[in-house]
Amino acid sequence: MGLQAPLWRAVTVFRGAALVYATVLMLAGSREHTRPWLGWTVLAAMVAWTVVTGVRYHDPAGRRWTWLTADLAVTLTCLLVSMLVVPAERLAAGGATLPMAWVAGVVLVWALRGGRRAGGIAALIVGAADLFLRGAVTSATVNGTVLLLLAGGVMGYVSRLTDDAEARLQRAVELEAATRERERLARGIHDSVLQVLALVQRRGTELGGEAAELGRLAGEQEAVLRSLVGVHDTAAAAGTADLRLLLGRYGSPRVTVSSPATPVLLPAAVAAEVAAAAGSALDNVTVHGGPAARAWVLVEQEPDAVTVSIRDDGPGIAPGRLAEAAASGRLGVAQSIQGRIRDLGGTVAISGGPGQGTEVELRVPVPRLG
């Protein structure tokens, strides 16, 4: 409760100041009091109570509702005892009660602990007691109650604000700690594990046989690990996604993903659809070209569109095959890709001849962002 502590301290300071004010009024008015000794006793009780609550509220564990209720009871007692000390006609005329402004202390405490509503309730109770005391609705009573309500409301609002601010601060601190830890891990992994995995891949491939298989596995793990620990400092704005990161996941020893050095931002849903379409195209490469087929993915950002090309080094499509397949309604994967991209207002071009590999080009218009 770091941010709340100063507020609680401020309430104690306010109570101390209100005590000084009450003492001055007592000194000035005690000659008219019917029972001056009782007045001084009440003042002494207020001093003692201010000290007790000051100590009690200093510790966050001491801010319990039982204490706050006792606080309200003591305040009301001090206020109501004024009936026995201050002459009734002076009270009815709006004269000073014994505690005077000191009663506001409990309203502030309630507001701090329970927010605006609790502050308002305390203000209304104290206001009602004041009204009972004076026996008539006067402008002074109404004024006093309105001021108490205001004080309770404002304090409750400030209390809620500090709670929010504190929670946010806490989250920010946690996030920063997590980011730092992640960066530290990423550096460590980059300097050691990734280098070794890359080395294993390289040497394994050269040795051939089973070692080559191990090397291939090491290479795959290297790509996965790299994308996991990759620190992406260009955090995409809410609702948008960097297409490079989504497509980067497809990268492997067989699949090369080429992209610009700057983020390719698309609305998150569009980016996900494009990435999914590119994923099906890559799956298609594996289906037709076998697990050894290589593929290249190129992401290009143009002023008004984003183009993703997927090319493989497979046998390619014989001329007319595509039209023939489309005519007989057996386009399958190509159709699902086309469906996705068309829904985004984009176009799909499939090209490639025998010996040239197959190339699928997805082109999606970019809505103006921000």
Place this chain on the structure above:
Amino acid sequence: MVVDDHPMWREGVARDLTDAGYHVVAAVGEGAQAVRIARSVRPDVVVLDLQLPDLSGVEVIGGLVEALPQVRVLVLSASGEQQDVLDAVKAGAAGYLVKSAAREEFLDAVRRTAEGDAVFTAGLAGLVLGEYRRLAAAPGDGPEAPRLSDRETEVLRLVAKGLTYRQIAERLTLSHRTVQNHVQNTLGKLQLHNRVELVRYAIEQGLDG
């Protein structure tokens, strides 16, 4: 000369090069040390890891090019450090290869670097293409942003899609050499632009200060 802070890699690369008949004049693990030693051993080709403990890749390349204007730098780097790679190439690196590339691929890249060719992988082509697009889209203040001709764009896109120079030459009915020249040009223009920008920046700073 081999520069890599990982001892296993440094030795592995140096051994591969020696086995292939190259003379490895130095193998060092730090950037500042690399620039210092390069002055005396005068390597033809520097195989450089971008992630060094002391200097950034751009700083090392800048230092090397300043000390030895004729030196050819081949960047050997882990993938996924795209901005670093682009900056390195703009600073004057002649080529870029991922660390996971096979030995033959690596030796071929060193050979081509030594011969003065740009080593353009698909990944690098994508980066360079993206950089030209970014420059074209950015509001122009200062020197005219470099532009690619239609033919250069076409060639670069095919390189980025993984076609070999031979395949590109076939498809566009060009000679192998022409394709190579186009690729080299795209890099040259970008490096020139980078130098002009640096000079402009230096003049502005000088005039202001």
